[in-house]
Amino acid sequence: MLKVGLTGGMASGKSVVGEMFVALGAHLVQADRIAHSLMQPGEAVYNDVVRRFGREILNPDTTINRARLAETAFGSGGARASRIQELNRIVHPAVIRTQDEWMHEIGRQDPHAVAIVEAALILEAGARDHFDRIVVVTCGEEQRAARFAARQKIDLESARKEVTRRMAAQLPDEEKIKAASFVIDNCGSLQNTREQVQRVWENLRAEAEKS
Numbered sequence: 001m002l003k004v005g006l007t008g009g010m011a012s013g014k015s016v017v018g019e020m021f022v023a024l025g026a027h028l029v030q031a032d033r034i035a036h037s038l039m040q041p042g043e044a045v046y047n048d049v050v051r052r053f054g055r056e057i058l059n060p061d062t063t064i065n066r067a068r069l070a071e072t073a074f075g076s077g078g079a080r081a082s083r084i085q086e087l088n089r090i091v092h093p094a095v096i097r098t099q100d101e102w103m104h105e106i107g108r109q110d111p112h113a114v115a116i117v118e119a120a121l122i123l124e125a126g127a128r129d130h131f132d133r134i135v136v137v138t139c140g141e142e143q144r145a146a147r148f149a150a151r152q153k154i155d156l157e158s159a160r161k162e163v164t165r166r167m168a169a170q171l172p173d174e175e176k177i178k179a180a181s182f183v184i185d186n187c188g189s190l191q192n193t194r195e196q197v198q199r200v201w202e203n204l205r206a207e208a209e210k211s
């Protein structure tokens with residue numbers, strides 16, 4: 001089995017690229033979905049997050065309001081970085097452990113599978129060594145802001161500010177590319193991206209067959 005990390009900055013198009021890989025035959029799990037499940041009431045991660053960040057991040061039904069948690073973690077001021085790191089120290093180890101368990105199970109079911117974990121913070125979380133190959137998705141700053149604006153249904157200027165704020169907690173594309181086995185430039189058309197994914201897939205598939 002081949003373990004692949006699919007990463008890139010926010011709103012770079014990782015999920016679209018991930019869907020293309022799935023259509024070609026890859027197995028895929030999203031770290032964000034894992035984190036969401038680990039932050040459900042009753043989970044150890046949920047308890048730790050609420051204890052550290054306060055009950056004001058909760059909805060009336062006691063579920064975590066992710067927008068409120070993000071505002072608390074990414075909020076302005078000198079304490080911003082330490083709060084992000086505090087959240088990451090709670091969430092990352094549990095997410096990485098769950099990812100590893102998922103990849104192990106995929107490998108047990110199909111020894112020649114390509115198992116892809118889509119995660120924005122693979123490198124930042126120190127999880128590079130958990131993967132055989134890293135695929136980095138890139139795009140331009142304006143495209144990133146426009147995609148985030150469309151996704152969040154906010155104006156472009158607000159999107160630019162929010163992207164800048166959140167990207168401060170991530171490595172720039174230039175640093176991610178240095179660690180990449182393959183780079184997919186998602187600045188062009190969907191067809192152009194699909195063609196790049198196809199070429200990368202052929203390499204991954206051939207490597208998995210040899211494993």
